[in-house]
Amino acid sequence: MLTDSTLERLRILAESAKYDVSCSSSGTVRRGKQGMVGNTVGGLGICHSFADDGRCISLLKVMLTNYCMYDCAYCVNRRSNDIKRATLSVSELVSITMEFYRRNYIEGLFLSSGVVRNPDYTMERLVAIVRDLRTVHRFNGYIHLKSIPGASQELLNEAGLYADRMSVNIEIPREESLKLLAPEKDHQSVFQPMKLIQQGVLENKEDRRRYRHAPRFVPAGQSTQMIVGATKDSDRDILTMSAALYNQPTIRRVYYSGYISVNTYDTRLPVLKQPPLVRENRLYQADWLLRFYHFKVEEIVDDLHPNLELEMDPKLAWALRHPEAFPIDINTADYEWLLRVPGLGTKSAWLIINARRACRLTSEHLRKMGVVLKKAKYFITCHELTSSTLQPLRGINELGPDLLRPLLVSPHQRKLAEQEKQLSLNFEN
């Protein structure tokens, strides 16, 4: 049943799906069940391989078909693009998924599709595949399903019973920019399915309170993605959108995808020689600050600083703007404040909190524990009086942010940032 033609179509459809960055298999723990194959582990999920671009391969990320009726400027699969088109049959897709899973190649399936005929028709076929996987092939692994904007609520409700995670991509944070690049779409068409899924999850929570065995609905929540660098939207636009999304109860992850010039002939888009990888990285760092470091979005970007600094991570940038908050005493500061020290992460903060119960910590203790002091040393005080290479008496308040800044940015970081600024200059002209 699987033949060499399957091979070629799998190649085409994987290449069409690869610009979707979401790949995680996290968010739900489900043990194996009698008569079924598979489980999900929760935590960070399991990455089964890493492609040559360094991105993790956790799920079989593939499209059902890359024919599409829409013509969105940023998308490789747009109607007017002259690329190879292909479709996988339901049985092919199902057996590839099962066979890959049984060989421990993947954690599960990430299925999306171009929109053919109409949204309901497309969604119906996606649902047929996941229904087949769960009920006929007794697949108990992870399923991430793209929901098609404009599909009916009944279809979304059925899909949610089989999928662990569902997603709709926002792609462009400001509606004006979206209208420019994808005249057939608006934000409403994205938020509508998100709302419906959220409604389903909340109702399901209520049901499960009453009936313990009510089937779970999208247990790993929703995710979405925004493209970075295809429009003139600032980091502030992007992060404000992310923060608003994280306030919703079912949005677990927002992904950022540095724009890759796939459609170079379209004059509405910038021509970039390379994707804005540094900016994308800074956005992920800011995203982490929002989710795990108790930062508010206004602290990271504001009117004066609408874009993140490319040379340094957003936490360091915040610290240099706020010298009055430092130095922080390692032996007494709260967990939240330890997290604000540049160079200290959640792991280091946890180690410090635990170790200082037993004794007062010196910088030597910190170094042995594996806490990286390269940046942190300018922002902390420990239990010691003398100055050494590890613990200079000259911290941020003695040196001042302007003198400290060049000490903390490596030439390599500066070079990368410089290169990327050049790229965006071309775009402005």
Added chain:
Amino acid sequence: MVYTFDGTMDGLLTAVFDTFDRHEQPEALLTTGDALPLFCEQVYEVITDEEKARRVWSGMEKRLSREALKLITVGWLSEISALNNPLYQYICKVFRQDADAPSIERNFADPDVLEVTNIARKVLHEQLRMKQFIRFQKAKDGTYLAVVSPDHNVLPLIIDHFADRFRDQPWMIYDARRHYGYYYEGTGHPVHITFEDESAVPFNLADGKLNEDVLSSDDQLLQNLWRTYFKAICIRERINPRKQLSDMPRRYWKYMTEKQ
């Protein structure tokens, strides 16, 4: 004063028992046969005693949390002999501690606790890598086979995961470095197996490949599908071999289908 022991976990626990029984504090715990330190005058050889070991372990169960006990067992699976001494000192400190003092298990300023924790973390990291990078091939009789050779003895840590996940398919995972494996029939529990004559097995220990005469007929096509997918999913504009290598070190590649 130096203690020597036979290199087993029971031996190490017996050494702890004898330390308190004899009211001594040796400078080091060595494995029998190790070179003795300079000017070493007294050597006491620990005779492994299961009963003493059991008593020490149950004492630890009273004084340490389950996570700390797990880290100790996991650390032991590292098979790093340099861990013996810190582990021995750590356990002694557990018993020397006042009952009302905060537990030593999270005092990462203590070098022995830190060493045991760090090594246990390394082992846990590698067991995750096994869950990631193990690749099965299907044999004609329907058994799925994977060969590994991890740095640490992590098979006991990952077997439950695979038994839970692949509960309806028979499989075997074989550690080529330590010459043993686990076989799961498709029901029940995985069993520990060894081969009397390792050269007669129907697979190649160097690259994990099943011999062609026992490989199931569609397996080659599926391996090709996977390799094709692996190549297709990469975005060429973002090529980043450094990140790939740090997340997927080269020493695991030899058994991985997509890198063969």
